[in-house]
Amino acid sequence: MSSVTPNIQIKPRKKQYQLLLMAAPFLLLVLLFSYVPLFGWSFSLFNYRPGISLLESKFVGFKYFQMFLTDKYDMYRVMKNTVIFALIGYLVSPLPMIFAIMLNEVKHAKYKKAVQTISTMPNFVSWVIVYSLMFTIFSTDGVFNDIMMNLGLISSPTNVLADKDAVYWFQTLLGQWKNLGWSSIIYLAAIAGIDQEMYEAASIDGATRFQSILHITIPSLMPTFIVLLLLSIGNFVNVGFDQYFVFKNNVTAANIEVLDLYVYRIGLMNSDYSYGVAIGIMKSFVSIALLFIANTLSKKVRGTSIV
Amino acid sequence: MIHRKTPGTVAANVVIYFLLGFFALLCLYPFWYLVIFTFSDPGEALKGVSFWFRGFSFYNVEQVLRLQGIDRALLNSVLRTVLGTGITVFCCTFLGYLFSKQEMPGRRFFYRAVIITMYVSGGLIPTYLIYRSYGLTNNFLVYILPGAVSAYNMILVKTFVEQLPPALEEAAMIDGASYLRVFFQVIIPLSIPIIATIAIFSAVGQWNSWFDNHIYNTNSPPLMTLQYQLYKFLNEAQRLAALLKEGNIKDVEAAVTQQLTPKGVRVTTTLFAAVPIFLVYPFMQRYFIKGIMVGAVKG
Structure with a gap:
């Protein structure tokens, strides 16, 4: 019977409204925890101070937005940090694909499985744990200095965690250490989907392994790579929070403070709520604008939207 | 595939095997270090632990378990993981099922309204x-309620339920079963694979969370979670390192003897925080592909 009237079983109206009634508590949760906070944006237009209600606060219009846009020092610095992290992120974005291709070249199944299993693991521990691991290894009395000194490679202990100039590349390396294995899974899945006959045909035509990779594997992975790249455009100003938050210290603060950390410091540490909200809103608008740009690009390049 | 074994390919193989193996070692070593340091004899460990145990002792574990508040932190982490996961799995599964029903009034509107939360947030x-x-x-509830309805997990369930053969559900409906009954007796048993995926990824997320503890419950020691406890230990250690750098030796000695956390406690707590992840890791691996579809699903 379902083939005659697919899905259009006439049900009593009462029963249909039951569905809505059952969904109501969950929709209420979404309303309370995702939509109501949007009203918090109004704080940006007032000179809100803790302890005084918003109604009694002074209306200041777009003062806080202007304040951030005309700030020569901090705004310039945190935007620079954010952009540097984002750009280095694009620079290293082919690494998961390269890692997957290399892994695919390993014909020894157990070795391949072991490398994949181990390298995916760091993705599942928190940044607090990663920080603790790195602190244990790289701090002045850590095992890194022990080993390097014993080998005579360095004469006095170093501490990369308290090195202002090392921030950008060290944090990028850490990000790769944590995420490379996990990010490569999507490429491994894509490689598994490539038609094996193409490789056989190429081999018969005398292609070397390297040529097969260059002319079959990489072109087959390009669509995946481009989708991920386009998706990441929307996140240009969201370079991550936890990582930089835990690794921030007095020495590295100036270079590691990205936009999100700055909002946290202004809003929650200094309790300058209105200013923090204003910066957060501008960030959201930039994100949404970038998402639309990425979506338009995607429609042009691939003919389908990503959102 | 048939390929000639030229010296070039052999060399390439060696390089690939070496690079991959080296990266795997880099990933493994920090965790291995946690294990060997924790179980080494504390006195011997002072001379430096690098690749293998120095003596063997449970001293560090005993010390950490004796710390004030650590049992509470462990309990809170377990509680938020169990309750948080249970509640979000129920919410997402049930709502996903309801949204799979074409006849739901206002379905498109409400479904869209939930999806939008993936892209727009208050900040x-x-x-x-x-x-x-x-x-x-x-308040303990801040660990659980805000994430209870996850749009992404809900989409996963809805997509999964829509793929199920409709005949089973229709048969139950014709027999007069209510939506609730169909959900519990037909949909849940058939949806175990997707429920397991959601459950395992939420559980890892809950266990690893610490920022909500930091901003909402920082003044409430009874609500401290293990991850945040570890973060606090690290902050203290960080202060010590800064003092050392300034060469303020007197302060450092005072700090070490009085309140600052010795390395053993720090490393052992890290091991505690990481072990549950290692334990579920083998079970997680089969759900990786489903879990990575984040963003690949259309609203």
Whole structure:
């Protein structure tokens, strides 16, 4: 019977409204925890101070937005940090694909499985744990200095965690250490989907392994790579929070403070709520604008939207 | 595939095997270090532990278990993981099922409304101010309620339920079963693979969370979670390192003897925080592909 009237079983109206009634508590949760906070944006237009209600606060219009846009020092610095992290992120974005291709070249199944299993693991521990691991290894009395000194490679202990100039590349390396294995899974899945006959045909035509990779594997992975790249455009100003938050210290603060950390410091540490909200809103608008740009690009390049 | 074994390919193989193996070692070593340091004899460990145990002792584990508040932190982490996962799995599964019903009034509107939350959020401070006005500061519920309905997980369930053969559900409906009954007796048993995926990824997320503890419950020691406890230990150690750098040796000695956390406690707590992840890891691996579809699903 379902083939005659697919899905259009006439049900009593009462029963249909039951569905809505059952969904109501969950929709209420979404309303309370995702939509109501949007009203918090109004704080940006007032000179809100803790302890005084918003109604009694002074209306200041777009003062806080202007304040951030005309700030020569901090705004310039945190935007620079954010952009540097984002750009280095694009620079290293082919690494998961390269890692997957290399892994695919390993014909020894157990070795391949072991490398994949181990390298995916760091993705599942928190940044607090990663920080603790790195602190244990790289701090002045850590095992890194022990080993390097014993080998005579360095004469006095170093501490990369308290090195202002090392921030950008060290944090990028850490990000790769944590995420490379996990990010490569999507490429491994894509490689598994490539038609094996193409490789056989190429081999018969005398292609070397390297040529097969260059002319079959990489072109087959390009669509995946481009989708991920386009998706990441929307996140240009969201370079991550936890990582930089835990690794921030007095020495590295100036270079590691990205936009999100700055909002946290202004809003929650200094309790300058209105200013923090204003910066957060501008960030959201930039994100949404970038998402639309990425979506338009995607429609042009691939003919389908990503959102 | 048939390929000639030229010296070039052999060399390439060696390089690939070496690079991959080296990266795997880099990933493994920090965790291995946690294990060998924790179980080495503390006295011997002072001379430096690098690749293998120096002596063997449970001293560090005993010390950490004796720390004030650590049992509470462990309990809180377990509680938030179990309750948080259970509740979000129920919410997402049930709502996903309801949204799979074409006849639901206003279905498109409400479904869209939930999806939008994946892209638009109030942001850190508005969210903090509003949650605070709900009374969610110094409150255990802040670990559980805000993430209970996850749009992404809900889509996963809805897509999964829509793929199920409709015949089973229709048969139950014709027999007069209610939506609730169909959900519990037909949909849940058939949806175990997707429920397991959601459950395992939420559980890892809950166990690893610490920032909500930091901003909402920082003044409430009874609500401290293990991850945040570890973060606090690290902050203290960080202060010590800064003192050392300034060469303020007197202060350092005072700090070490009085309140600062010795390395053993720090490393052992890290091991505690990481072990549950290692334990579920083998079970997780089969769900990786489903779990990575984040963003690949259309609203």
